[in-house]
Amino acid sequence: xxxxxxxxxxxKDKAIIESWLKEWIQHFTELxxxxxxxxxxxxxEKMDIFYFTDCKDIILxxxxxxxxxxxxxxxxQLLLRHLTGEKVGKKITxxxxxxxxxxxxxxxxxxxxxxxxxxxxxxxxxxxPKFYDTTMQEIKDELIKLTLEGRII
Numbered sequence: 571x572x573x574x575x576x577x578x579x580x581x582k583d584k585a586i587i588e589s590w591l592k593e594w595i596q597h598f599t600e601l602x603x604x605x606x607x608x609x610x611x612x613x614x615e616k617m618d619i620f621y622f623t624d625c626k627d628i629i630l631x632x633x634x635x636x637x638x639x640x641x642x643x644x645x646x647q648l649l650l651r652h653l654t655g656e657k658v659g660k661k662i663t664x665x666x667x668x669x670x671x672x673x674x675x676x677x678x679x680x681x682x683x684x685x686x687x688x689x690x691x692x693x694x695x696x697x698x699p700k701f702y703d704t705t706m707q708e709i710k711d712e713l714i715k716l717t718l719e720g721r722i723i
Contacts, residue, residue, distance in 0.1 A: 575655040588654060595650045602643035610674050612648045612658040618721075619648065620674055666692045673722050677701065677708050684709045688722045 574588060599606055607621035623640055651658050662672040662685060669689035676683050681701030685694040693713075697705045716722045 573653055573655040591650050591654050595647050595654075598643045598647045598650070602640045602647065605640060605644060606647060607644040609648065609659050610662065612652060614649060614652055619645070620676065621648070664690060664692060666690050673716070675709075675712055675716075677705065678712070679704055679708060681705065684712075686713060686722060 574584060574591070577584070579587070602623075605623050607623050609621040611618050611620045613619065621644065623637075623644055648658055661670050662674055663670045664672050664687040667687060667690040669687050671688075673686045673688065674683060675686070677697065679701055682695065682697030682705065684696065686692075693709065695705060695709060713722070
């Protein structure tokens with residue numbers, strides 16, 4: 571997937587397209603109630619995307635249409651930001667060993683997230699009481715899957 575910088579465009583055409591993409595980014599930001607997301611990963615080629623919009627943005631069913639709309643608008647912003655060549659995402663540093671590329675993942679049930687350090691194996695879990703019974707098994711299954719895929723460890 572090419573970004574704007576990788577296209578062989580004359581400077582004038584590149585500036586026009588970049589301006590146009592930024593207008594769309596602004597439009598999608600307005601539609602997302604001004605939110606841009608707290609982005610940790612945005613790899614569109616692998617569809618490996620992780621971001622937060624708001625602590626209250628938990629979707630447990632299709633009933634919360636406003637939250638779903640906001641998340642879609644942020645996803646569109648991320649795609650366009652990627653196409654402009656902007657480096658989207660930030661690294662998390664392990665509080666235990668200092669490794670600077672801690673993995674952050676969501677829970678399939680939607681009840682929180684976890685962070686895993688591939689270097690020292692420290693795992694931080696953030697979940698809600700309603701999800702205590704399933705949290706550790708979900709995280710264990712996710713870490714095994716990611717390990718087998720070679721994405722962590």
